[in-house]
Amino acid sequence: MPTLGVNIDHIATLRQTRRTVEPDPVAAAVLAELAGADGITVHLREDRRHMQDRDVRLLRETVRTHLNLEMAATDEMVAIALDLKPDYVTLVPERREEVTTEGGLDIAGQLDRIKSVVATLQGAKMPVSLFIDATTEQIEASAHAGAQFIELHTGPYAEAQREPEQQRELDILSQGTAQAIALDLRVNAGHGLTYWNTAPVARIPGIEELNIGHSIISRAALVGIERAVREMKALIQGRA
Ligand code: PXP
Numbered sequence: 001m002p003t004l005g006v007n008i009d010h011i012a013t014l015r016q017t018r019r020t021v022e023p024d025p026v027a028a029a030v031l032a033e034l035a036g037a038d039g040i041t042v043h044l045r046e047d048r049r050h051m052q053d054r055d056v057r058l059l060r061e062t063v064r065t066h067l068n069l070e071m072a073a074t075d076e077m078v079a080i081a082l083d084l085k086p087d088y089v090t091l092v093p094e095r096r097e098e099v100t101t102e103g104g105l106d107i108a109g110q111l112d113r114i115k116s117v118v119a120t121l122q123g124a125k126m127p128v129s130l131f132i133d134a135t136t137e138q139i140e141a142s143a144h145a146g147a148q149f150i151e152l153h154t155g156p157y158a159e160a161q162r163e164p165e166q167q168r169e170l171d172i173l174s175q176g177t178a179q180a181i182a183l184d185l186r187v188n189a190g191h192g193l194t195y196w197n198t199a200p201v202a203r204i205p206g207i208e209e210l211n212i213g214h215s216i217i218s219r220a221a222l223v224g225i226e227r228a229v230r231e232m233k234a235l236i237q238g239r240a
Helices: 009-016 025-034 053-062 075-084 108-123 136-145 155-159 163-182 198-202 214-236
Strands: 003-007 039-043 067-071 088-091 128-132 149-153 186-190 207-212
Touching: 003 186, 003 214, 009 025, 009 039, 009 214, 025 039, 025 053, 039 053, 039 207, 053 067, 053 075, 067 075, 075 108, 088 108, 088 149, 108 128, 108 136, 128 136, 136 163, 149 163, 149 207, 155 163, 163 186, 163 198, 198 207, 207 214
Parallel strands: 003 039, 003 207, 039 067, 067 088, 088 128, 128 149, 149 186, 186 207
Antiparallel strands: none
């Protein structure tokens, strides 16, 4: 059974819409851990659209499970990771105009660069995970890059509309996991997983951790509304 890494970027997104102090991703991480999260995942983007440097610094000190820093393979981010020392680093592609991470990182097309970033980070005792599409070519390239982990991109599975297509994407993820394990890679997976589509992925043998953000934070907003309104109403009425 895989463990659960909770991606809390959206908490920071909400805060940044007002450039204020709430909701604080540090508090969200504490609560997620209390509820059983096995890891906390954050993406420090080049444009700092959600997570800020202050957040990752504080999370480094407060996260009690493990902190997975998602980042682009740039010199700036490598320097930050070397200073911050998260428990592991997931290298992801990044384009300024994208709404969220769109495809997997092209390892095969930039093997030398990725190899060198992996060596630098793992040399500093931070295991590296490469977020990739579940293709034979990218899995082999990830093994050549020397990374300890890959994270298989579950977006194509999540976007599949009908059962046969979903099953085809699940088979691709299963076969990719088996291929990676045979190459001594450890396997995580994530992106687009929801309360409706996660269970079949969680049953794929060999996947160690699922990273889930959007769906958990979306549900948190909805299941929390009743209590939040009751508390404000009580405050207005002098009952709090
Ligand atoms: N894994 C990676 C590498 C990601 O970039 C993201 C999104 O930031 C996730 C997992 C989580 O995806 P979602 O928010 O769709 O659950």
